[in-house]
Amino acid sequence: MARIRAVQARVMGQVQGVAYRAWTRGTAETLGLRGWVRNEPNGSVSALLIGPQDKIDDMIARMWDGPGAASVRDVERHPETVVDGFEPFEIHR
Incomplete structure (x- = not known):
């Protein structure tokens, strides 16, 4: 198990x-990840991705493309402490 x-x-x-x-x-x-995503005041988007490392790596690679209208300049990643309590993937406002 991963x-x-x-x-x-x-x-x-x-x-x-x-x-x-x-x-x-x-x-x-689709990748089976948990966590959240939100807009930031500076115009960026932040996400907490929780799951197996290979699925997180896949998600980060896909984030460089995003939806058709997006134009991604950079994707930063920082390890976090694994946390419990996130069942579905949530959009935070």
Whole structure:
């Protein structure tokens, strides 16, 4: 069984107002990840990705493309402490 990890990702570029959060939730659910995604005041999008490392790596790679209207400039990733309590993947407002 794969070890569960957690990664905080920050996506920069034209990622707000282009359905990036909804795309992130749908893609994360398809990959079986838990966590959340939210818009940040500086125009970026942050996400907490919880799941097996290979699925997180796949999600981070996909985040460089995002939905069709997005224009991603950078995706940062930072390891986080694994946390419990996230069942579905949530969009935070």
